[in-house]
Amino acid sequence: MGHRPFRAFALALMLVAPVGRASAAPADSFGIWRNPGGSVHIRAERCGQAMCGTVVWASDKAKADARRGGTDPLIGTQLFRDFRPQQPNVWRGRVFVPDIGKTFSGTVRLIDADHLEGKGCLIGGIGCRSQVWTRLP
Template identity: 65%
Template sequence: MHACVAFLTSAVLFLSQAGGTPPPVSVWRNPSNSVHIRAAPCGAGVMCATVIWANDKAKADARRGGTETLIGTQLFRNFKATGRNQWKGEVFVPDLNHTFGGTVTPIDDDHLLGKGCTLFGTVCKEQIWTRIRQ
């Protein structure tokens, strides 16, 4: 369940600027540094993010849920600006083989607050993600 929540709240991770224009390609890590994603535009005003690195535990959790290859899996899909400082979209949770809703709110250029919810918004978790400078 821990990995499930980590992936679900990963929806938080990847948008670094407010407004409706997607930011340029960027790389983010979750708080436990077990998953890195590359966020990039994937349509007009839309952002998506793909796993580019994961530790062995994250890979094993994904396999147990039915996702054989975590690296290359698009976890974050169709994130769009819903206000000046928030984005909303879908996140695929590999260890549950299910897609949920999530939001991302930029804190500053290098940190994002992500929130993912299940059960019609009754069970939520928040995490702060950090940009990986390259």
């Protein structure tokens, strides 16, 4: 199997990455993404043969919420963990919710070059929540 699934994922993200943005991020980064409320920014990056999303910035409120949930510090925490390709533009992995300190099954679906939908569910697809994240320049 080798690096083929990761390469497919990386290629898909590179194809939608706007020109000029990739040079501002580390070589293994697929960009910085902002949650809908603008309270958390993550860097999508290679982690082994998968993709992860690590917090690189958070508002004071997001940091306080995470601290109450048992996550301190929030900066540097992986929210998207071990995401692997499932079908074109869709990856499956685990989503960590720092304000409650729990990890759920999740998917990331690339909507377009600047938007992705992150969706997390309890076991059996119950209690699903989704958010649209926006790529930052």
